[in-house]
Amino acid sequence: MRKLCLLGSTGSIGTQTIDVANRLGGFEVYSLAARSSIDRLEEQARALRPKRVCVFDEEKAEEFRKRTADLAVDVVTGMEGLIDLASDPANDLTVTALVGMIGIRPTIAAIEAGCDVALANKETLVTAGHIIMSLLAEKGVRLLPIDSEHSAIFQCLQGHCGPDGHYPFPDECGIEKILLTASGGPFRGMRYDELTTKTAADALKHPNWLMGPKITVDSASMVNKALEVMEARWLFNVAPDDIEVVIQPKSIIHSAVQFKDGAILAQMGLPDMRLPIQYALYYPKRLPGPEARLDLFELARIEFEKPDYSTFKGLKLGLDAIRQGGSICTVFNAANEYAVARFLKGEIGFTGIYDIIEHCMNGHENIAEPGLDDILRTEAETYKKASELFSKN
Numbered sequence: 001m002r003k004l005c006l007l008g009s010t011g012s013i014g015t016q017t018i019d020v021a022n023r024l025g026g027f028e029v030y031s032l033a034a035r036s037s038i039d040r041l042e043e044q045a046r047a048l049r050p051k052r053v054c055v056f057d058e059e060k061a062e063e064f065r066k067r068t069a070d071l072a073v074d075v076v077t078g079m080e081g082l083i084d085l086a087s088d089p090a091n092d093l094t095v096t097a098l099v100g101m102i103g104i105r106p107t108i109a110a111i112e113a114g115c116d117v118a119l120a121n122k123e124t125l126v127t128a129g130h131i132i133m134s135l136l137a138e139k140g141v142r143l144l145p146i147d148s149e150h151s152a153i154f155q156c157l158q159g160h161c162g163p164d165g166h167y168p169f170p171d172e173c174g175i176e177k178i179l180l181t182a183s184g185g186p187f188r189g190m191r192y193d194e195l196t197t198k199t200a201a202d203a204l205k206h207p208n209w210l211m212g213p214k215i216t217v218d219s220a221s222m223v224n225k226a227l228e229v230m231e232a233r234w235l236f237n238v239a240p241d242d243i244e245v246v247i248q249p250k251s252i253i254h255s256a257v258q259f260k261d262g263a264i265l266a267q268m269g270l271p272d273m274r275l276p277i278q279y280a281l282y283y284p285k286r287l288p289g290p291e292a293r294l295d296l297f298e299l300a301r302i303e304f305e306k307p308d309y310s311t312f313k314g315l316k317l318g319l320d321a322i323r324q325g326g327s328i329c330t331v332f333n334a335a336n337e338y339a340v341a342r343f344l345k346g347e348i349g350f351t352g353i354y355d356i357i358e359h360c361m362n363g364h365e366n367i368a369e370p371g372l373d374d375i376l377r378t379e380a381e382t383y384k385k386a387s388e389l390f391s392k393n
Contacts, residue, residue: 003030003090004281005115007054007082007106008097009044010037012212013120013146013273017095018044020278024287031085033098033106036060042067049073052088054081056102079105086110093281095146096121099214100337101330101379104128108372111141118280120146122227127330127375129234143235144280149180149228150235151276152254152267157236158284160259178232179256179264181248183208184305185220188249192311198350200343208251208271217340221353222307226318230329233322240322245315247305252294270294313354317361327367327378334382335360342390359389 004021008014009032021027033054034041045053045068052074055061061077068075076084079102086094086106094110095118096103103121108128110117112135119125125132136143145151160173186205187195203220204213211219218224229243254276256266269275270292278289309316314336321332339356342348348356360382367374 001028002092005091005094007033010034010040013097082106083109087113116142125231149255156265177258222312223314327370330378334379338386
């Protein structure tokens with residue numbers, strides 16, 4: 001039995017990871033971590049009997065300790081607790097499913113401890129990709145992508161990888177271009193002026209995927225796709241201009257790779273996050289998945305569209321950031337985190353997300369190779385700049 005450390009166990013990816021591991025076996029859920037959702041965390045702890053649990057919120061951690069006094073579980077809290085869980089030498093695989101930049105330091109801790117990581121935390125590579133990829137090479141650790149698009153690309157590159165079999169390089173893989181697909185979200189086809197009246201309830205109605213609220217809003221704004229371009233740039237060692245965003249409304253083609261000989265390999269399947277989670281957990285094995293299957297005859301056809309950069313300004317701003325590289329990517333990410341939180345509370349309109357991102361990016365003194373302290377400081381400065389704009393409006 002492999003020991004699994006699951007950071008972000010109560011969220012969408014976390015709960016589906018537990019479903020997959022329960023169905024297919026082979027894992028002991030050794031540790032769980034959540035921010036503050038202790039009702040669900042207690043249910044998980046009683047069902048799975050982990051040895052260790054982290055509740056990030058200190059007050060909630062104390063309440064959790066009282067609730068689970070009858071369980072033999074070590075309860076830790078805060079960032080130190082997350083890092084402690086992630087760096088535990090007992091771990092065989094750490095799933096990082098935390099939302100936000102809170103996931104960076106625990107992911108680094110897991111890699112430094114020599115543990116393979118299944119990554120569903122975009123912010124880690126968006127803001128610290130240069131640090132992560134160097135550290136992976138140094139420690140000889142595998143990073144297995146859980147995002148459906150990056151899992152698709154990873155799957156298409158099997159048999160075309162570099163000498164380590166995990167981190168492909170363009171010269172050895174023959175990659176010409178990555179085709180990163182997007183559904184277009186619930187507002188696909190709308191004009192910019194139509195977005196100004198959209199509410200959180202509107203943005204959370206994704207046509208294909210069932211995800212957490214933050215990533216669902218990011219999909220509606222298409223900021224999510226810009227973040228995925230940033231991830232792909234690091235994961236697959238390609239230039240930003242060699243990543244093309246393609247709208248594929250039915251979310252059947254999860255992404256594709258175009259090779260130098262002109263061939264295109266694509267990964268297809270139903271929009272079900274359990275599939276990329278399963279591939280990451282049991283890589284390189286392909287085990288039986290959910291019963292539902294893609295029926296090509298029922299599908300009949302697949303449509304493609306070009307992105308609307310003028311309407312979905314977040315995508316263009318994100319692509320501008322990744323072409324610059326450096327700390328501006330942290331600004332883009334942190335400003336979006338702040339703005340989405342405000343939007344979900346009904347405090348700003350949908351297009352206010354773009355306004356806050358653009359405001360924070362303007363005038364930023366970019367750091368080409370930011371260290372971890374630079375990244376965390378940039379995050380704090382961005383939140384401050386965003387809050388100043390918010391307080392004026």
